[in-house]
Amino acid sequence: MAKTVNLKIDGISVSVEQGTTVLGAAKQINIHIPTLCYHEDLCVAGNCRVCVVEQEGAKNLVASCAMPASEGMIIHTNTHKVRNARRHVVELLLSEHNADCTKCYKNTKCELQNLASEMVITEPMFIDLVPFKEYKIDKQSPSIIKDNSKCIRCQRCVRTCHELQHVSALGVAYKGDHMKISTFFENPMYDVVCTNCGQCVNRCPTGALVEKNYIDQVWEAIYDPNKHVIVQTAPATRIALGEDLGMESGSIVTGKMAASLRRLGFDSVLDTDFTADLTIMEEGTELLTRLKKALVDKDTSIKLPMFTSCSPGWIKFIEHLYPEYLDNLSTCKSPQQMFGALAKTYYAQKKGIDPASIVSVSIMPCTAKKFEAARPEMRDSGFQDVDLGLTTRELAVMIKQAGIEFESLADEKFDSIMGESTGAAVIFGATGGVMEAALRTAYELITGREVPFKNLNITAVRGMEGVREASVKLENVLPAWSFLEGVELKTAVAHGLTNAHQIMEAIKKGEAHYHFVEVMGCPGGCIGGGGQPIPTTPEIRKKRAEAIYREDEGMKLRKSHENPEVIQIYKEFLGEPLGHKSHELLHTHYVPRKRV
Amino acid sequence: MPDKRLKRVDLIFSDECVYKDVLTKALKKSSEEIIKDILDSGLRGRGGAGFPTGMKWKFTAQEAEPEKYVVCNADEGEPGTFKDREILTRVPHKVFGGMAICGKAIGAKHGYVYLRGEYRFLKADIENALEKFHNTLKEIGFDFQIHLLMGAGAYICGEESALFESMEGHRGEPRNKPPYPTIAGFRKKPTVINNVETLVYAFMICNIGSKQFYDLGTADSRGSKVFSVSGDTPIPGIYELELGMSLETFVEEFGDGDTKAVQVGGASGFCVPRKKFKDTIIGFEGVPTGGSMMIFNSSRSMYNVLKNYVEFFEEESCGQCTPCRVGCQQLKLGIEAVKKGEKSAAYLDTLRKLADTMKISAKCGLGQSVANSFSSIVDNFKEEMIY
Numbered sequence: 001m002a003k004t005v006n007l008k009i010d011g012i013s014v015s016v017e018q019g020t021t022v023l024g025a026a027k028q029i030n031i032h033i034p035t036l037c038y039h040e041d042l043c044v045a046g047n048c049r050v051c052v053v054e055q056e057g058a059k060n061l062v063a064s065c066a067m068p069a070s071e072g073m074i075i076h077t078n079t080h081k082v083r084n085a086r087r088h089v090v091e092l093l094l095s096e097h098n099a100d101c102t103k104c105y106k107n108t109k110c111e112l113q114n115l116a117s118e119m120v121i122t123e124p125m126f127i128d129l130v131p132f133k134e135y136k137i138d139k140q141s142p143s144i145i146k147d148n149s150k151c152i153r154c155q156r157c158v159r160t161c162h163e164l165q166h167v168s169a170l171g172v173a174y175k176g177d178h179m180k181i182s183t184f185f186e187n188p189m190y191d192v193v194c195t196n197c198g199q200c201v202n203r204c205p206t207g208a209l210v211e212k213n214y215i216d217q218v219w220e221a222i223y224d225p226n227k228h229v230i231v232q233t234a235p236a237t238r239i240a241l242g243e244d245l246g247m248e249s250g251s252i253v254t255g256k257m258a259a260s261l262r263r264l265g266f267d268s269v270l271d272t273d274f275t276a277d278l279t280i281m282e283e284g285t286e287l288l289t290r291l292k293k294a295l296v297d298k299d300t301s302i303k304l305p306m307f308t309s310c311s312p313g314w315i316k317f318i319e320h321l322y323p324e325y326l327d328n329l330s331t332c333k334s335p336q337q338m339f340g341a342l343a344k345t346y347y348a349q350k351k352g353i354d355p356a357s358i359v360s361v362s363i364m365p366c367t368a369k370k371f372e373a374a375r376p377e378m379r380d381s382g383f384q385d386v387d388l389g390l391t392t393r394e395l396a397v398m399i400k401q402a403g404i405e406f407e408s409l410a411d412e413k414f415d416s417i418m419g420e421s422t423g424a425a426v427i428f429g430a431t432g433g434v435m436e437a438a439l440r441t442a443y444e445l446i447t448g449r450e451v452p453f454k455n456l457n458i459t460a461v462r463g464m465e466g467v468r469e470a471s472v473k474l475e476n477v478l479p480a481w482s483f484l485e486g487v488e489l490k491t492a493v494a495h496g497l498t499n500a501h502q503i504m505e506a507i508k509k510g511e512a513h514y515h516f517v518e519v520m521g522c523p524g525g526c527i528g529g530g531g532q533p534i535p536t537t538p539e540i541r542k543k544r545a546e547a548i549y550r551e552d553e554g555m556k557l558r559k560s561h562e563n564p565e566v567i568q569i570y571k572e573f574l575g576e577p578l579g580h581k582s583h584e585l586l587h588t589h590y591v592p593r594k595r596v
Numbered sequence: 597m598p599d600k601r602l603k604r605v606d607l608i609f610s611d612e613c614v615y616k617d618v619l620t621k622a623l624k625k626s627s628e629e630i631i632k633d634i635l636d637s638g639l640r641g642r643g644g645a646g647f648p649t650g651m652k653w654k655f656t657a658q659e660a661e662p663e664k665y666v667v668c669n670a671d672e673g674e675p676g677t678f679k680d681r682e683i684l685t686r687v688p689h690k691v692f693g694g695m696a697i698c699g700k701a702i703g704a705k706h707g708y709v710y711l712r713g714e715y716r717f718l719k720a721d722i723e724n725a726l727e728k729f730h731n732t733l734k735e736i737g738f739d740f741q742i743h744l745l746m747g748a749g750a751y752i753c754g755e756e757s758a759l760f761e762s763m764e765g766h767r768g769e770p771r772n773k774p775p776y777p778t779i780a781g782f783r784k785k786p787t788v789i790n791n792v793e794t795l796v797y798a799f800m801i802c803n804i805g806s807k808q809f810y811d812l813g814t815a816d817s818r819g820s821k822v823f824s825v826s827g828d829t830p831i832p833g834i835y836e837l838e839l840g841m842s843l844e845t846f847v848e849e850f851g852d853g854d855t856k857a858v859q860v861g862g863a864s865g866f867c868v869p870r871k872k873f874k875d876t877i878i879g880f881e882g883v884p885t886g887g888s889m890m891i892f893n894s895s896r897s898m899y900n901v902l903k904n905y906v907e908f909f910e911e912e913s914c915g916q917c918t919p920c921r922v923g924c925q926q927l928k929l930g931i932e933a934v935k936k937g938e939k940s941a942a943y944l945d946t947l948r949k950l951a952d953t954m955k956i957s958a959k960c961g962l963g964q965s966v967a968n969s970f971s972s973i974v975d976n977f978k979e980e981m982i983y
Contacts, residue, residue, distance in 0.1 A: 046917075047916045049919055049959065050918075052957050060955070060956045060957070060964065061957050066772035067774075068774065084953060085953045085957045088919070088923075088949075088950055088953040088957070089918050089957065092918050092923060092926065092950075093918055095922060096921075096922050096925070126926045126946075127926060127933065129922070129925055129926075129929070152918075153918075153921065155916075172915070175750060175911070175912065175914050175915050176910050176911040176921070177910050177915070177924070177925045178911075178915070179913075179915020
């Protein structure tokens with residue numbers, strides 16, 4: 001057992017595990033200490049100084065987030081000295097912050113604003129520094145807007161980009177009064193190594209880093225009588241949206257979400273889960289084809305392991321940092337983009353709608369999806385396949401704007417076609433989900449039997465461990481797949497780009513030998529996506545993941561190949577997985593990008 | 597308070613000792629014996645903060661981790677300080693000797709000299725001296741290697757934990773403490789980091805013995821110290837003086853007869869006005885200094901002096917923590933606004949309180965010490981700030 005230390009905070013005795021910070025100890029006895037630069041996902045910076053407290057015997061105040069609790073320590077969190085110092089710190093931050101709150105996207109959702117409100121700051125104590133500086137808002141990225149005038153230099157974004165994502169697109173530049181959060185050579189976010197994952201956006205306490213929102217464009221389309229506006233919703237949105245609308249984390253709101261989208265005025269409410277199932281058909285077949293070419297035909301041009309390609313943050317990461325592995329990426333488009341390509345072809349045909357009049361909107365847990373939708377490769381329907389990509393947060397804003405009382409909505413179903421899905425598609429939202437869905441289908445395809453796991457739950461690929469490995473032995477396979485007899489299918493799962501980096505380095509060094517690797521750009525997978533409700537913490541990710549698996553267990557169909565609409569689309573439109581039409585609409589290619 | 601007479605000392609720059617013999621003798625001692633000598637001498641860090649050197653060595657020696665380091669802080673950036681440059685120019689071998697002795701005391705095999713970027717011109721000479729030193733060590737048969745690393749011109753990198761970050765190739769930003777360097781310093785390993793002058797004194801103590809050093813100075817400030825004297829003085833330069841003299845005695849010797857104030861300890865130190873010279877002891881019991889002594893005569897505007905300091909801090913703050921980054925900007929703009937009449941004189945009190953907050957809430961010594969010069973100048977020369 002870990003050693004415990006005893007301390008006293010505001011007169012209350014508390015015992016904590018050694019290594020716990022004063023902040024952590026205070027939390028255990030329900031004493032709230034305000035913080036700004038602290039974030040549970042990140043290493044401690046101790047730089048905002050909002051969380052200072054008084055330690056008896058110490059000359060100076062101590063930052064409670066960075067100070068380890070020690071035996072006999074006596075802490076006061078609410079003294080005159082502490083209050084004064086905190087007030088000064090918040091006043092200082094406000095003086096360098098462009099506090100134009102009513103014109104800010106983060107208005108009422110800003111941590112600095114909350115602190116200022118708590119302290120009832122009505123008359124600024126210090127001189128406004130903003131007019132002394134030149135700020136240029138970086139709006140060039142289709143995903144992220146960076147406004148330095150709102151930045152309070154807490155470096156959460158820098159730590160996120162470096163620690164969680166191993167990208168370091170954001171860093172600290174200059175010193176003193178010129179110190180700022182910047183990019184390589186201060187290039188726009190669009191033109192640096194940024195993967196658009198939006199993890200920085202999810203952790204920015206103010207409006208300095210926000211998603212580029214397309215809310216007004218969606219309203220415009222909805223109000224345009226000449227447009228047929230369809231919407232698709234990603235797997236991870238249905239277990240997180242409720243958080244932004246007053247519900248507990250882990251609430252499943254699939255039916256309410258469908259109902260609210262209909263109330264917003266979308267002409268057709270459809271589901272990305274449909275194309276998630278389709279992805280499994282295409283990607284599974286691609287994997288088996290690669291295995292055959294590699295194992296039977298001994299084709300050395302075939303690259304293994306095959307990497308999943310659903311996560312646009314991961315795609316851009318590999319394009320920037322491991323371009324030599326682009327041929328290892330599955331050529332499958334992400335479910336969002338498969339959906340987009342089919343919406344303006346298959347869907348339009350079936351419904352008899354001119355694809356030019358379709359506005360295709362997606363609701364994603366992701367900011368990178370905005371960039372993905374804008375990629376020049378994603379126009380195989382003859383139009384931009386997905387017109388507007390919104391985050392879960394933006395949808396919540398729209399629901400509030402429309403005056404919909406979300407919690408009281410009765411559940412509704414998705415429209416058809418392209419609204420049907422299975423449990424295998426839902427779990428795409430959690431790390432390991434694509435792997436599990438693929439194994440459920442591929443194993444059955446090869447052996448004619450269900451995967452040998454209780455309730456189809458492949459728990460080895462689930463969980464929050466950064467990198468997980470699992471292997472499945474293929475025995476008694478069907479005659480068509482005899483070359484796979486006895487093969488141990490080796491897979492790995494990674495989430496968060498730091499873990500992706502780790503797995504890529506292992507592969508590069510020849511230390512890891514896999515057939516199939518799933519990578520999700522964000523910690524926890526899409527449930528922890530950059531477009532998900534704020535805050536996202538380890539505990540919240542856990543609750544969202546649990547909800548995803550609950551949703552899966554509750555589905556009637558839990559294997560992608562059993563999705564009736566998937567069977568139908570192959571029969572009516574696509575022919576077969578990896579067929580000609582599939583290649584045209586559902587597969588893509590990637591481009592190497594510069595490393596900085 | 598006792599007023600030591602001004603006494604010139606010549607421990608550091610005199611070269612009466614046979615270098616190799618001193619080193620051989622010292623390195624034959626056990627770790628405990630060396631640490632005891634340093635503790636007995638009463639030597640305190642000469643960089644300004646004055647932490648007992650022997651304690652630092654002792655704490656580091658106690659760590660079980662086999663990989664340890666000795667780092668010489670030669671990032672001499674405090675305005676008005678130029679004594680380390682002189683030491684490294686004239687007696688670099690004694691600095692290296694101090695490092696080797698420390699290495700023996702704590703069990704380190706590697707030492708690093710972190711040299712201020714602006715001192716690049718010393719690099720070749722130091723490298724030559726290092727080569728000779730390594731040969732001497734080889735002759736003695738002691739395994740210790742000293743490496744030279746260059747800073748790049750940031751004042752903050754003189755702060756020990758920012759210095760480690762810089763050495764490790766990162767941006768020079770101070771770390772959270774604890775852990776302290778004696779537990780987790782360079783490469784997160786136990787590290788002794790000492791100022792150039794401290795290491796020379798450690799070497800000299802091994803030559804003259806702790807007693808002779810201890811007998812100099814006062815109870816709180818043992819030994820002598822190298823001062824960098826500048827400003828309105830007919831005799832600017834480097835002087836090694838016994839600690840414990842009053843500022844009055846100091847000004848009698850170095851002033852031009854019209855001294856109005858002395859800034860003791862550089863921009864991060866305290867400004868002492870003429871009326872307080874008599875009662876101010878230079879040393880840890882009075883006003884400590886890393887060596888910088890800037891003398892101002894009556895022709896100087898203390899507003900300009902202060903503005904220069906806050907501008908310096910505004911620029912040299914690493915920008916990491918709020919009190920320092922924003923506080924410095926506010927102090928500068930604030931005194932400007934008061935001077936111009938845009939803010940009332942009472943705004944100086946607001947700024948004084950802000951400075952007090954910076955002192956107790958900034959992350960590192962830089963931000964904490966801005967208040968020293970700010971408050972001492974504002975308090976003592978208020979009318980100059982207002983009119």
